[in-house]
Amino acid sequence: MARARMGHYGDYQNEIYGAGLRGVLPKLPVDHATLCARASAAMPPHILNYVQGGCGDEHTQDENARAFRDWGMVPRMMVDCTTRDLSIDLFGLRLPSPIFMAPIGVTGIVTPDGHGDLAAARAAAITGVPLCASTLANDPLEDVLAASGDTPGFFQLYTPRDPDLAASLVGRAEAAGYKAIVVTLDTWVTGWRPRDLNTANFPQLRGHVLTNYMADPVFRRLLGKPPEADPAAAVGLWASLFGKVLTWGDVAWLKSLTSLPIVLKGICHGDDARRAIDAGADALYCSNHGGRQANGGIAAIDMLPDVVKAAGDVPVLFDSGVRSGSDVVKALAIGARAVGIGRPYSYGLALDGAAGAAHVLKCILAEADLLMAVNGYPTIADVRAAGARRR
Numbered sequence: 001m002a003r004a005r006m007g008h009y010g011d012y013q014n015e016i017y018g019a020g021l022r023g024v025l026p027k028l029p030v031d032h033a034t035l036c037a038r039a040s041a042a043m044p045p046h047i048l049n050y051v052q053g054g055c056g057d058e059h060t061q062d063e064n065a066r067a068f069r070d071w072g073m074v075p076r077m078m079v080d081c082t083t084r085d086l087s088i089d090l091f092g093l094r095l096p097s098p099i100f101m102a103p104i105g106v107t108g109i110v111t112p113d114g115h116g117d118l119a120a121a122r123a124a125a126i127t128g129v130p131l132c133a134s135t136l137a138n139d140p141l142e143d144v145l146a147a148s149g150d151t152p153g154f155f156q157l158y159t160p161r162d163p164d165l166a167a168s169l170v171g172r173a174e175a176a177g178y179k180a181i182v183v184t185l186d187t188w189v190t191g192w193r194p195r196d197l198n199t200a201n202f203p204q205l206r207g208h209v210l211t212n213y214m215a216d217p218v219f220r221r222l223l224g225k226p227p228e229a230d231p232a233a234a235v236g237l238w239a240s241l242f243g244k245v246l247t248w249g250d251v252a253w254l255k256s257l258t259s260l261p262i263v264l265k266g267i268c269h270g271d272d273a274r275r276a277i278d279a280g281a282d283a284l285y286c287s288n289h290g291g292r293q294a295n296g297g298i299a300a301i302d303m304l305p306d307v308v309k310a311a312g313d314v315p316v317l318f319d320s321g322v323r324s325g326s327d328v329v330k331a332l333a334i335g336a337r338a339v340g341i342g343r344p345y346s347y348g349l350a351l352d353g354a355a356g357a358a359h360v361l362k363c364i365l366a367e368a369d370l371l372m373a374v375n376g377y378p379t380i381a382d383v384r385a386a387g388a389r390r391r
Helices: 002-006 009-021 032-042 045-052 059-070 116-127 141-147 163-176 194-198 217-223 231-241 250-256 270-279 300-311 325-334 343-375 380-386
Strands: 088-090 093-095 099-101 131-133 153-157 181-184 262-265 283-286 316-318 338-341
Touching (some): 009 343, 032 343, 059 325, 099 116, 099 131, 099 343, 116 131, 116 141, 131 141, 141 153, 163 181, 163 217, 217 231, 250 262, 250 270, 300 316, 325 338, 325 343, 325 380
Parallel strands (some): 099 338, 153 181, 181 262, 262 283, 316 338
Antiparallel strands (some): 088 093
16 A cells, blocks of 8 residues: 555655656645635536535534634654554554545546546555545446455445335445445435525436446336436436435444444434444444535534544544644544545545545645654554643
């Protein structure tokens, strides 16, 4: 994997400086603000609005990113950090870094060729960073994992209302070799998203990113004819089946579908964390969907401590508002086992496909690695032991 070749993730800056001596500048920016600006100028408006848009006036979305500034770490000196280890254990896997690519439902249309899911998977193969593949995709989940090479992947499930279709999607993911099923809890109905509403644009209703359904044998049986023979009917069936309302009693049913770990995504309250564990969840995923589903005003990073405390030894994944390596380290210090990167890798995909996403991931890992080195934390365990302080 990438770490074995690079030595330390922070060595990526040496590659950049070395190339500069030969007159070669980075093809893409290394900071989020410039990356976002470049991608905003390059992406078609209807795709950009969906990727960037949040719920309501986007206060929660903005707070997700801003609130990381309220957390910090105290440097410790006279610690030998010449060797660092950012690897973690998750789902019985030894992963080379603590980050993963969070599921994004329009990854498929972010790249001009319409195969952004495969490009994200190739970025996983390049970097060793797992992709949590979305149910909403332009390529079949089997092909996406195959493109990830030796890097493991996770499958995110939007649980359909039809139980046989749900079982089929989960079964296909397990058969393909995914290592966990990440069940999104907060999207049985779509939040109020003005950017999309102002342009009356909802990509799925236009037939985009529905390949996992159209290729599924249960979906095709329910439709009663090939989707390509009647695309409008296929989209209509998808709309009627999307979004099962899940309750705590459904966890046992979800676990009955697979031997893979079940991860519940959207847990932001300590009491919900305890109920999820009591119901049989194998891991929790603290996330407010990047501020896209509800405009409640509380940043996800500010809700993470209660979830971690309630989870005990159960792993907690985290995303929402992560824009940099320092954000990653802060989330780890608060107690996250693994940290999901969302919009930043989408911008990389939009600008330069798999290579662009890989560049973004390398930059985030380099910054995290160098922060740990300078602050005296050679391992993730040291980061967690130090903790993060809130201003």
